Structure formats: C-alpha cells, structure tokens
C-alpha cells in the first residue's frame with residue numbers, strides 16, 4: 472500500500488451496511504407503515520420464490536470485551552434467558568398476526584442469530600427458541616442458517632442442537648490470539664478452544680466456518696498479527712472478516728480501559744491490515760468487497776464471481792434476501808423500501824411487546840432518491856462498480872459524482888465516465904471514500920465533508 476495515498480484518504484466514513492446510514496435516518500415509519508413495507512416485500516418474495524430472512528438479536532454476554540461496539544447486556548444470571556425467549560416468540564407472533572400469517576407458514580431462506588452471545592442460551596433454551604420459531608416456518612429449498620458463537624461458552628451440545636435445526640454456518644469471534652492483546656481487551660481464549668469448536672462444527676457437518684478478526688486493537692503489533700494469522704491459517708476457516716477497530720470511548724465507556732497510547736497509530740493500523748491481507752492472500756484467501764476474505768470454495772467467492780454478492784447489517788452475504796424480519800432488542804429489520812430498529816433498552820423493548828406493540832423505536836422510509844442511491848452504493852460495495860446510464864438509475868446528485876471523484880481518478884483509484892464509476896484494485900482500500908461521493912444525505916448535511924485530507 473502506498474503510504475502517501477493511505478494518509479491522503481484516511482478520513483472517517485461510514486461502512487455502508489445500509490443506505491441511508493443510520494445517523495441519517497429521518498423519516499421513521501409508524502408500526503403500521505413498517506408492517507405494510509414488510510407485507511410488500513413478502514409478497515415480492517413469494518412471487519420471486521426467494522423466501523424471507525429472520526434476524527434474532529440475543530444481547531446477553533457473560534463478560535464484557537472492552538473493544539465491543541454491540542448492543543449487549545452483561546450478566547452471569549442465566550435466569551434472564553427464559554423471559555427473553557418468551558418475548559422474542561411473542562414478538563414473532565405479533566408480526567404473524569399483523570401480517571395476516573396466523574395458521575400459515577413463513578417460507579424462510581435465512582435465519583441468523585447474532586448478539587451479544589447467542590450461545591449464552593443453554594442447548595435446551597436454544598431448542599426452545601428455535602422450536603418456537605420454526606413451528607411457524609417452512610424451509611426454502613436454498614436455506615442458509617447462521618449463528619455467531621463465542622468459543623469460550625459454546626459446547627458440542629450447542630452445536631448438535633444447531634445442526635438439528637439446520638444451521639450450517641457458524642461465525643467465531645477471535646479478534647487476536649496474542650495473550651497481551653487478549654488481556655487488555657478482556658477476552659482471553661486459547662487457540663485450542665477455537666480449534667475444538669471449529670473441528671466439532673466440521674465433524675457435525677457445518678459447511679462454513681467464519682472467523683472475526685480485528686486490527687487496530689491496543690498493543691497489537693505486526694508480530695502479533697503475524698502470529699494470529701499463522702494460527703488462523705492452520706485452522707483454515709472458510710471465511711474471515713478482518714475489521715478495523717473503531718475507537719469511540721465517548722460512546723462506549725468500556726474502551727476507556729486502555730488509552731490512545733496503547734493503540735496503533737493511523738499508519739501502523741493500516742500496516743497491520745496490509746500485513747494480514749498479504750498473509751491471507753498467500754494462504755489462498757481472496758479479498759471480498761471490503762475487510763472480508765474467503766477461500767475459493769466458499770459461497771462468498773462464488774457470489775463475487777456470479778455477481779450476487781450482497782451486503783446488509785450483518786456484513787457480506789452470498790445473495791440478497793428480503794425482507795429481513797428482525798426480532799429482539801435493538802435488532803434492525805430491512806424491507807428494502809424501509810428500515811426499522813427495535814427499542815435498544817431491554818426493559819422498554821420487553822414492555823412494548825408485552826403490551827402487544829411492535830417494539831420499533833426508529834427507522835427510515837426510503838424516498839425515490841434513497842432507493843436509487845442505495846442500489847448504487849450496494850453495487851460499489853459488492854461489485855466495485857456502478858452505472859447510471861439508464862434514466863431510471865439517475866438522480867440529480869449523480870451529476871456531481873465525477874467532479875467529486877476526480878482526485879481519486881487522478882490517483883488511479885477509480886475509473887470514471889460521465890455515467891459510471893469503477894473502483895480499481897488499488898482503490899479497494901478506499902471503497903468508503905468512493906461511496907461517500909454518492910451519499911446525498913451526508914453531502915447535504917455535512918457539505919464540508921471531504922473524501923480526502925487537504926493537509927497532505
């Protein structure tokens with residue numbers, strides 16, 4: 472990586488797991504509008520025979536990893552699980568009632584359990600929640616069920632239950648194997664623990680194992696990243712998400728456990744990613760979109776070639792499934808024409824469901840411009856190019872894209888025509904900057920936002 476270019480384009484920008492991005496949502500749907508959007512998307516899914524997706528958020532974790540940016544509830548009291556499962560099942564029942572699906576089965580293409588720590592639930596509790604959900608669903612022939620698991624609390628029995636309920640993908644939070652880094656971020660787990668879950672999952676027939684790694688953590692060095700990746704390569708996960716650490720101590724107080732002095736600087740942080748990438752590519756992994764790697768045999772790689780790669784709040788997926796019905800505290804649903812997020816406070820979420828209310832707290836109804844730009848930004852994040860030569864793909868803000876990206880074109884990061892933009896391989900590291908040129912809401916609200924630093 473050209474260090475000068477990295478310095479020049481090292482500006483803060485969204486990760487674009489949605490467009491508009493959450494801080495720019497300004498037209499929340501009412502509960503009825505949200506249900507109507509879901510209905511529309513379900514009707515379309517039925518015509519296209521694509522099935523729907525369900526995301527379930529389980530917020531509980533037994534201990535706090537100090538880098539964490541997720542919506543969590545830290546507790547060792549497992550008495551919270553039973554009532555939470557009842558609330559999730561009740562929320563699902565409220566949706567089925569409002570969607571006119573009582574007595575009918577929802578055709579399910581994707582089910583994802585995220586958190587928090589979904590395996591905070593015991594195997595018996597997982598059986599209860601999955602049994603309660605699947606009783607009202609039928610499997611789409613092309614289903615994919617996935618779950619995030621914490622190697623420290625996941626047992627063979629958990630995996631057996633998941634296998635029985637057709638889960639074939641697991642994602643393990645690894646972050647870094649270096650003991651000093653693990654200690655300062657308060658997440659101590661051994662290579663052996665990770666190896667065991669990986670081997671157990673494979674022996675049970677799971678077909679895809681993902682590892683989440685983070686670069687930019689406190690006390691990380693090139694050497695610690697090399698050691699971590701060396702272990703990862705021997706365990707050979709099918710996919711790897713290699714995320715940059717986001718340091719926001721003013722939002723996440725737990726990040727104050729370490730100081731900025733413990734963190735790698737901007738250049739050092741990028742060097743950690745570059746070294747990780749180099750080692751992963753040498754081991755046969757292919758870089759997918761932004762911050763993701765996959766083996767040639769993994770469906771993310773196939774989806775990249777087949778141009779079906781998709782991106783949503785969970786990161787990259789091998790195809791687009793809509794709608795995503797989100798259950799649980801703080802969970803975000805997506806009906807393509809609108810988003811809705813559940814209440815973030817567990818007690819408020821629970822009370823609303825118990826009052827038979829759809830527990831959304833905010834969301835966004837996409838207007839015509841949003842829908843056009845959403846597709847362009849998705850194209851860039853998944854295909855590294857987009858084109859607006861057809862009148863239906865145009866909206867006035869696009870008239871300014873070429874001018875906004877001219878500096879990036881000069882630096883060889885994008886190739887532009889009057890109605891198209893293609894990100895070059897060198898530009899991949901700056902995908903966010905490219906997408907920012909298409910982000911009308913960001914440009915209007917913060918016109919001073921620059922795609923590159925003026926100081927270099």
Ligand code: SF4
Pocket residue numbers: 531532534535536539540541543586587588621644
């Ligand atoms: S286990 Fe995961 S969700 Fe829970 S605190 Fe750690 S990083 Fe956050």
